[in-house]
Amino acid sequence: MKGLEFSEERKMKNFVTLYGTPLSLYTGKARSYLIKAGISYEEHTPTNEHYIQNVLSKAGSRTVPTIETTDGEVIRDGTAILDHFENVSGARFSPTSSKQKLLSLLFDVIGAEGLLRPAMHYRWHFPEQNADFVRFHFESMVPANLDRKAMAEKTMARMQEACKAFGGVEENYQLIEALYEELIEKLDKHFGNSPYLLGGFPCIGDFGLIAPLYAHLGRDPAPLQLMQMKAPRLFRWVERMNRPEPDLGEFGEIEAVYLKNDEVAKSIIDLLKHLAEDFVPETRAAASCINQWLNDQSDLPASTPIQRGVGFGSFEVRGVQINALAQPYRFFLLKRVQDAFEALDIDAQEEVRMMLEDCGVAELLNIKILRNVIRKGNLEVWE
Numbered sequence: 001m002k003g004l005e006f007s008e009e010r011k012m013k014n015f016v017t018l019y020g021t022p023l024s025l026y027t028g029k030a031r032s033y034l035i036k037a038g039i040s041y042e043e044h045t046p047t048n049e050h051y052i053q054n055v056l057s058k059a060g061s062r063t064v065p066t067i068e069t070t071d072g073e074v075i076r077d078g079t080a081i082l083d084h085f086e087n088v089s090g091a092r093f094s095p096t097s098s099k100q101k102l103l104s105l106l107f108d109v110i111g112a113e114g115l116l117r118p119a120m121h122y123r124w125h126f127p128e129q130n131a132d133f134v135r136f137h138f139e140s141m142v143p144a145n146l147d148r149k150a151m152a153e154k155t156m157a158r159m160q161e162a163c164k165a166f167g168g169v170e171e172n173y174q175l176i177e178a179l180y181e182e183l184i185e186k187l188d189k190h191f192g193n194s195p196y197l198l199g200g201f202p203c204i205g206d207f208g209l210i211a212p213l214y215a216h217l218g219r220d221p222a223p224l225q226l227m228q229m230k231a232p233r234l235f236r237w238v239e240r241m242n243r244p245e246p247d248l249g250e251f252g253e254i255e256a257v258y259l260k261n262d263e264v265a266k267s268i269i270d271l272l273k274h275l276a277e278d279f280v281p282e283t284r285a286a287a288s289c290i291n292q293w294l295n296d297q298s299d300l301p302a303s304t305p306i307q308r309g310v311g312f313g314s315f316e317v318r319g320v321q322i323n324a325l326a327q328p329y330r331f332f333l334l335k336r337v338q339d340a341f342e343a344l345d346i347d348a349q350e351e352v353r354m355m356l357e358d359c360g361v362a363e364l365l366n367i368k369i370l371r372n373v374i375r376k377g378n379l380e381v382w383e
């Protein structure tokens with residue numbers, strides 16, 4: 001490469017610039033995918049001159065992850081980034097058999113939306129262990145010529161409000177912790193027998209799930225310690241998801257492929273049964289809130305960008321009443337599960353439905369909002 005311009009060298013390697021930060025939940029999904037897919041990338045905070053001048057207007061919004069390819073194509077949103085590479089690589093990480101396909105997409109929704117409460121709770125409510133670490137990262141995101149301390153303070157306050165909006169309020173702490181500790185026990189059991197969700201190779205669902213389980217739950221000091229002490233095999237999966245090789249060492253002779261014959265491990269069924277406890281009622285409550293909101297928006301033009309939340313859904317888990325932000329994005333991802341189900345033939349649908357019923361999540365096939373969310377100009381918008 002000697003003698004070549006830096007940008008030429010990048011072009012030859014088909015280089016990707018990833019805009020993100022180490023403590024960002026959604027960046028963890030795109031980063032893990034790039035690593036596993038062997039795509040050369042360099043990560044930058046979305047604040048440099050190049051980003052402001054060339055990327056932001058194409059991205060349409062400041063959220064991370066956003067990528068820029070060597071051709072200057074900009075893709076914002078973790079799911080869109082994965083879709084892009086799945087399209088060009090022949091869907092390398094998308095299982096094709098019916099049950100595995102559905103589960104992969106379902107874990108993608110759960111990863112994006114279903115674990116925000118524990119992720120934010122364990123980041124913001126354990127200041128003794130986390131405060132310095134988290135503050136350092138928030139300050140590092142601010143360009144050095146600005147008032148890092150003051151700006152970080154503002155963003156952190158906004159994130160603490162978001163934590164509350166996801167239901168991370170004091171009355172719920174005990175429930176959040178009980179559910180999470182049971183969850184990591186189940187994940188630990190699964191990853192003790194299987195390197196990835198569906199066998200020896202990561203699927204889209206693994207990338208979805210790594211989002212909350214990396215930057216927050218597998219990296220911030222308090223939850224990291226909890227995971228290392230209580231769920232070492234889950235911790236290994238978190239490491240594995242951030243390594244380019246299959247990283248199957250402790251499993252001995254195992255092929256880097258999905259389980260044969262559309263098999264699904266029993267530990268996945270147990271895991272979903274547990275996740276269903278709050279994911280299903282929360283999805284039901286969010287749909288009802290969003291539908292009410294949509295009914296009140298008779299003049300909402302097509303292509304209007306969706307908001308992060310449009311109100312609060314209220315639901316009960318183990319006798320505790322939770323109010324949580326109703327996010328249209330959940331239904332953008334859930335529709336992908338529902339569409340994949342509807343595209344199956346009748347026999348396959350029956351088999352998948354039985355599996356989902358067994359897990360207590362079959363209702364998710366029918367929970368819909370009145371208007372679809374689609375992507376347009378790099379944004380998620382109302383159809």
Ligand SMILES: N[C@@H](CCC(=O)N[C@@H](CS)C(=O)NCC(=O)O)C(=O)O
Pocket residue numbers: 023024025026027062063064065076077078079112329
């Ligand atoms: N749907 C987006 C969500 C991205 C997102 O919300 N990222 C957060 C960081 S983890 C962010 O950029 N927040 C800043 C903001 O909302 O202004 C995705 O999956 O990529």
